Amino acid sequence: MTTTLVTGANKSLGLETARRLIAAGHTVYAGMRDLASGSAAHGLGAIPIQLDVTDQDSVDNAIASLPGLDVLINNAGIVGPSWTLDDLDVEAMRATFETNVFGIVRVTQAALPLLKRSSNPVIVNVGSGLGFPRALLDPEDDSFHGYMVPYASSKAAVIALTVQYAKNLPGMRINASDPGYTATDLNSHNGHQTVTEGTDATVALALLGPDGPTGEYHSRQGRIAY
Template identity: 70%
Template sequence: MTHTLITGANKSLGLETARRLIAAGHTVYAGMRDLASGDAVRALGAQAVQLDVTDQASVDAALSSLPALDVLVNNAGILGSSHGVDDLDAQAMADVLETNVVGIVRVTQAALPLLRASQHPVIVNVASGVGWPRFLSEEGHDEFPVTSIPYAASKAAVIALTVQYAKNLPSFRVNVADPGYTATDFNRHSGHQSVTEGTDAAVTLATIGADGPTGAFFSRQGRIDY
């Protein structure tokens, strides 16, 4: 039995990732800030777990409640309140980094003892092509029109920290997923992909074998070269 924790699992990409991994035979623990928002994921057969990635006590309590852990999907994230330069200040930057970057570190560090006890530990970090400089700077990419600084910087950091975790944990499979331009609340459902398409990379990486890649960046089309 594969035990899997997904953060931010009560809606959108997290909820769809939970659905697909349950269908693949995983026992899924669905992390969410407010347990009252967990009806949809409970209906799928997941166990709702109170988990706020910005709160160390919440993270510690969530991880201590799990009997085992084989796969960690760090999906929780926020878009933030700044979408350009004129509305940007240090607090707007800090708020996004606290959730999207520090939150991943906080959960991953708390999860390490359980993951180290697994025969096949896997970590999947959900980033974005918005964190990829080439996609941001070349016309024709979905990411090119994005002007937000905090969100882009946070996702670039997620890609880098994934590489570093993979180097430090050679017995783990640690990879990072780009959902692509998916219709979610983040973009007022303007994305051209469905949430199923948007979770293809994360689900693939959550179900890789022990001989699979590590330290790599994947979209649903395959590996994205650094």
């Protein structure tokens, strides 16, 4: 049985990822800051665990509670407190990176000892087209219309750290996914994709075998060339 941890799994993309991986036969631990919000995940058959990616003790306790780990989905993320240059400051950047970037590093580093014991260790980091410069500069791309600095730069960092982790850990499959413009709380449900469409890339990457790609960035249409 494949054991999987999904962070930020109490709603939206994380909850749908958990649902789909349970359907694929995984035992899914659904990480969330507040266990009181875990009824939906529990109803799907996931095992809710308290996990705040900004809190080292919370991360350590969550990882210590796992019987093992084969797949880590770093899904937890926030838009951040700044949407324009008028409200941008260093604290807005720090708050956004604390969850979106430092949170991934915090969870991944804690999980590595368990992942290294797996016969098929997989990590998927949920990125965004808003972190991909080519998409940000393309007027035909949904991401072109996003101007927030902290979120975009944090997701660019997610893509870069994915590549660097993959280079350092060649025995693992480590990739980043782009959900696309999906209707979630992050965009007030304005996205034109369903959460199922938005998790296509994440789920496909989570199901990779040992001969699958690593260090890549995928949307639901497939690999996105850097």
